[in-house]
Amino acid sequence: MQKWVGLLDCNNFFVSCERLFRPDLKGKPVMVLSSNDGCVVARSQEIKDIGVPMGVPLFQVKDIIKDNNVAIFSSHFALYRDVSRRVFAVLRREINAIEQYSIDEAFFVLVGSAESVEARALVLKDIIERETGIPVSIGVARSKTIAKYASTVAKKTKGVKLLAAKEWKSLQSKIELREIWGVGAKTSQTFRKNGLLTVADFVNLEKRTVKTLFGVVGERLLSELNEISASGLTRALEPQKSILHTRSFKETTLDIEVLKDAVSHHLREAAEDLRSMGFLTKSFTVYLGTSRHGDYLLQGGSKNLILLTPTNDTFTLMKEAMKAVDGLYKAGVLYKKAGVLLTDFSPAAGAQLSFLEDEREIRTKQLMPLLDLVNKKNGRGSVLLGTRLKTDEWQSAQMKKSPAYTTNWKDVPTVKA
DNA sequence: TCTGGGGTCCTAGGACCC
């Protein structure tokens, strides 16, 4: 029995989510923008065909939008996460072990002959599309990296592609290394310097040579491209290792109070995520950033804070975070971004009690679950800890956001008969 | 005028130790 790796990939995922509730946009050009409506982060097939690249700033494609009557949406993550959850719930029901790799992709294992596995993949695609309304593609091969490539072929053909040894070998001299998952701009440049352009060039190298020139990453890539799986579905079982909350501001700011407002907002949300995952954090980082474009490029900074006792208590974290902002802040610098990164997790259940914990800490600790419950019921941010400025100076601009069709009762569509 | 946010893994280099 042969063991295969499948990769399920949702087509133009954010666009497909928006189209679920706007069926009139099927077959029409649609884009989804990043926060602040800054760049294009998802494109319908029609937009890709016009030649709009991924990640391009919105202002550079204004004319194209006008000329082609493009429908535009601000990104709406609550909606995408909810649709994602539905898609992978169906996949999980059909295939017991899956490794969700991103909001719109998951790996899984299939066992059997090439013919039977391909037939199974076609059925899976059909079931998911029928039950969720989201179009998907499936790539199948003997390793994740090849399955990933197969899924790009699938998108251009009937939606499912199984790449077995013979066909894969015949393709190798036609596939550039840059097209391979894990080979970015930097790595492909290094490859080129060594005279390696295609997959065929690379897989013909000695294992020892690859290790010397390209390290463990290169070595792993070599075996993956030689149909020897270098990583199983291990990540499926491993807990998340960090939580990052950050956002660019609408406008730059000189004001430390605005920065504190933003940092405390991100910290509240990150701590809420942490609690919902059942973790404590022992180490976290506060970032203040400047614009990536302009005079203050290197003026930002970050501070890593190590806690005496692991915690998920918003108050305890907040105190430290505000001190960190005081330490990082430089007067006269135009800030454009702030964020919080939580790391070094441990399970909240059965955590050691600290003798240093005072009365207040114990009381607020009991408050946290209640706070999360209220916010879950009434929407994030309905009850807040700490002060909150009246300013929305640091918030992001979202001009084109779709209604919260699936995550907020007031936006649920009604059917009229 | 206008350029995202949320992740993972790896590596180089400093601090420290014997």
Add this chain to the structure above:
DNA sequence: TCTGGGGTCCTAGGACCC
């Protein structure tokens, strides 16, 4: 006069991904 080297642990930052 002579002035090690190897190990570990940690962190910041790079590279990559969607």
